Amino acid sequence: MAPVQLYVYDLSNGLAKQLSAQLTGRQIDGIWHTSIVVFGKEVYYGQGISTSLPGRSHHGQPLQIIDLGETAIDQETWEEYLQEMQEHWTAEKYHLLDFNCNSFTNDAAGFLTGGSIPSFVKDLPTDFLATPFGAALRPTIDNMYRRPTPGEATATPPPPNQPVAASLLQAVAAQAQGQPSTPNPPPAAPLAATQSLASPLHPSTNSASFRTLIRTHRAVVAFFTDFQGCPPCRMIAPVFEQLAAEKGVRVATGGRGAAFTKIDLRIGAGGTLATEWGVRATPTFMFFLDGTKIAEIKGADVSELKTQIDLLLFQAYPPHPHASLSTPTVKALSLEPILFTQVPPLETVLAKFVAFIDAAPHSTTTTQAKEVLRTQVVPYLKARFAPDAAKSTPLPSATPVLLTPWAAATTALVSALSTEALFPLVDMWRLAVLDPAAAAWLAAAPGAGPVGVFSRTARDALAQPTQDKGTRNYVLTALRLLANAFKTPVLARGLLCGGDSDGAVLGTLIPALLHADAAVRTAAASLAFNAAAAVQRARTAAGAGLGGVNATASSGAAGDADAAMCADEEWQVELLSAIVEATEREEGEEVVHRLVAALACLLRFMPTDGQLHGLLEVLGARGVVQGKLQAKSIQKKEVRRLVEEVGSMCP
Structure with a gap:
C-alpha cells in the first residue's frame, strides 16, 4: 500500500484572492492547479503528462497537501x-476550463484509490462561468486554446475592459501551460478553499x-462516445458540453x-x-x-x-412548494429595482x-472640495443627467x-x-450611482466609500431621539441613494x-420603515x-423553483446569483422582521x-427549513x-390581489 497525496497550487499566484470580488462579485481564493503524488513522484498535466520530484515542478511548493488515502495498485x-x-492527455488537448490538470488528477485518483479529488476543485466551473466576468472572459480563454483553421482570422477577442483582468489571465495561462514564472510563496496554512476553476465535465x-x-x-449524466469513429458523437458533443456548463453542479446553490x-x-x-454497463452503440x-x-x-x-436531463434534475431536486401556487400577480412582479432618477436643477x-x-x-480642505464640485462634479452630472444629455451618444x-x-x-x-447640510452632496451621488462606471468604482470598497459613509451617517441620525427638517431631508436623500445603488448588483x-458596511444599510432602512414622514417611509419601502x-433574482437564477438548476442562466441573472445573497439569511431575517x-x-x-x-420576493422560493420560514410563523x-x-x-385591485396572494404564501 502506498500513500496518495494531492498537491494544490494557485495558478493566479494570489491575484484571484485579491481581485476576484472586484471582477466577479464573488470571493475566489484561488484558481487551483492540482497534481498527484505517489511512489515518490509528482505527476501533473499541462504540456502533456509530466513528472517531477514532489514540490520540484515549475509550480514550486504547494499551498495545500491533501491526503487521498492509499493505493493497492503497484x-x-x-x-x-x-x-x-x-x-489521451496531450498538450494539444489542454484547455484551462474544459480539459485541465484537475480533470487529470480526478481521473488518476479514481484509478489509484477509487476516490476523487475534493469537490471544491472539481465541481465549480459553472460558478465562475456564470458570473458576468466569467461569461465575458470565456471566449478569450477558448480562443487561446483553439487551433485556427487555414485562412481564418487569428485575432483574439480582448478580455473585459480592466487591466487587472489581463494580468490575471496572463498569470493563469503562463502557469497552466507550464511556462516558467515566479515561484509560489512558501507553504502557508491550509486554505479554507471554497472556490475554484475546473472543468464542467x-x-x-x-x-x-x-x-x-x-x-x-x-x-x-454519462456520455459514452467513440469520438474518433462516430460522427453522431461529434455532432452532439458540443450540445452535451453546453448542457454541462448550464446544469452542472454549483456550490453556490448548495451543490x-x-x-x-x-x-x-x-x-x-x-x-x-x-462493456461493463452494456453499451453496444454510440x-x-x-x-x-x-x-x-x-x-x-x-x-x-x-x-x-x-x-431527460431536466427530468433527472426535477427528480433530484423537487420544485419548491410555491411553484404550484396560483399567484399570477406575484409572478408578474417586475424585479427591476425602484430607482429615483429625477434630476434637480444642478x-x-x-x-x-x-x-x-x-x-x-x-x-483648505473644504475650499479644495468646493472647487472639485464646481469644476469637475457638476459639469459631469450636467453632461450625463441634464435633460438634453440623452442627445449625447454615448453618455x-x-x-x-x-x-x-x-x-x-x-x-x-x-x-x-453638519448632517442637515449634507443632503445636496448626497443628492449628487444619488445620480452618480446610476452611472455603471461610477457604481463599479464604488463597489470596489462599498462600505469604505461615500455610499457607506452616507449610510452610516443616516443610521446615526435616525438613532437620535429628535430630528429636524434638515435631518429628514438628509435621511430621505440617503435612502434614495441606497435604492439607486441596486441598479448595479x-x-x-x-x-x-x-x-x-458595518450593518449601516439595514441600520438605516429598518428605522426608516417606521418613520413619521410618509416620503421617508416610501423611500425606505422602495429600498426594502x-x-x-x-x-x-438570485434564487431564480439558481432555479430554486424548478428543480434547483437554472435552465438558461444568462450572465446578468447569474451575476445576481451570488452565494451570499442566497445563503446568508442573517440580514434577510432582520429585513423580514422589519x-x-x-x-x-x-x-x-x-x-x-x-x-x-x-x-x-423574500417569501418566493425561500428555503422551507431555514430561519425565514420559522420567523414568519412566529411573527x-x-x-x-x-x-x-x-x-x-x-x-386598488392590483394591490388587493397582491396582498391576497402573499397571504397565501405565508406559512
Whole structure:
C-alpha cells in the first residue's frame, strides 16, 4: 500500500484572492492547479503528462497537501497507466476550463484509490462561468486554446475592459501551460478553499473513477462516445458540453445540479467500462439518481437528451412548494429595482451647497472640495443627467480621475459640515450611482466609500431621539441613494452582505420603515423592495423553483446569483422582521404595496427549513398581511390581489 497525496497550487499566484470580488462579485481564493503524488513522484498535466520530484515542478511548493488515502495498485501498473494515458492527455488537448490538470488528477485518483479529488476543485466551473466576468472572459480563454483553421482570422477577442483582468489571465495561462514564472510563496496554512476553476465535465477512463462519480453525486449524466469513429458523437458533443456548463453542479446553490462525465471507448479502460454497463452503440447516454441508473438514451437525439436531463434534475431536486401556487400577480412582479432618477436643477443644488460650505469654518480642505464640485462634479452630472444629455451618444461616464478627488472631497465635507447640510452632496451621488462606471468604482470598497459613509451617517441620525427638517431631508436623500445603488448588483451585494458596511444599510432602512414622514417611509419601502428583489433574482437564477438548476442562466441573472445573497439569511431575517412590522403599522396604500411586494420576493422560493420560514410563523405574517384587506385605504385591485396572494404564501 502506498500513500496518495494531492498537491494544490494557485495558478493566479494570489491575484484571484485579491481581485476576484472586484471582477466577479464573488470571493475566489484561488484558481487551483492540482497534481498527484505517489511512489515518490509528482505527476501533473499541462504540456502533456509530466513528472517531477514532489514540490520540484515549475509550480514550486504547494499551498495545500491533501491526503487521498492509499493505493493497492503497484508502481509498475501505475506507470503502465500513465504510459497509456500519454496518448489521451496531450498538450494539444489542454484547455484551462474544459480539459485541465484537475480533470487529470480526478481521473488518476479514481484509478489509484477509487476516490476523487475534493469537490471544491472539481465541481465549480459553472460558478465562475456564470458570473458576468466569467461569461465575458470565456471566449478569450477558448480562443487561446483553439487551433485556427487555414485562412481564418487569428485575432483574439480582448478580455473585459480592466487591466487587472489581463494580468490575471496572463498569470493563469503562463502557469497552466507550464511556462516558467515566479515561484509560489512558501507553504502557508491550509486554505479554507471554497472556490475554484475546473472543468464542467469529468472525464472517466476507468471503472473506479466512474463509480466514484456516481457515488458522490446525487445526479449524474454519462456520455459514452467513440469520438474518433462516430460522427453522431461529434455532432452532439458540443450540445452535451453546453448542457454541462448550464446544469452542472454549483456550490453556490448548495451543490445542486448534475455531474456530467464523458467516457471515450478508445481511451484508457473506456471500452471495458462501456462493456461493463452494456453499451453496444454510440452515442449512449445514461442517467443516474442517487447511484442508480434510471434512464438511458441511444443515439444523438438532442431534444430527448435535454428532456431527460431536466427530468433527472426535477427528480433530484423537487420544485419548491410555491411553484404550484396560483399567484399570477406575484409572478408578474417586475424585479427591476425602484430607482429615483429625477434630476434637480444642478446649478441650484451647487449654489445651495456652496452656501452651506461657506457658512462653515474655513479650511483648505473644504475650499479644495468646493472647487472639485464646481469644476469637475457638476459639469459631469450636467453632461450625463441634464435633460438634453440623452442627445449625447454615448453618455459620458465617470472615471477614477473624477471619482477619486470627489470621494476625498466628500470625506472632508462630511467631517466639516453638519448632517442637515449634507443632503445636496448626497443628492449628487444619488445620480452618480446610476452611472455603471461610477457604481463599479464604488463597489470596489462599498462600505469604505461615500455610499457607506452616507449610510452610516443616516443610521446615526435616525438613532437620535429628535430630528429636524434638515435631518429628514438628509435621511430621505440617503435612502434614495441606497435604492439607486441596486441598479448595479455588485454594489448592492457589497452594501448588504459584503462585510464592509458595518450593518449601516439595514441600520438605516429598518428605522426608516417606521418613520413619521410618509416620503421617508416610501423611500425606505422602495429600498426594502430592491433588496428583496435581489434575493429573488438570485434564487431564480439558481432555479430554486424548478428543480434547483437554472435552465438558461444568462450572465446578468447569474451575476445576481451570488452565494451570499442566497445563503446568508442573517440580514434577510432582520429585513423580514422589519417589513412585517412596518406592514402591520402602515396605512398608506403606496407604501403597503411596496412592502407587500418586498415580502413576496423574500417569501418566493425561500428555503422551507431555514430561519425565514420559522420567523414568519412566529411573527404571524399571514394574519398581518391578510389584515391589510380590512384597511379602508387599500382600494386598488392590483394591490388587493397582491396582498391576497402573499397571504397565501405565508406559512
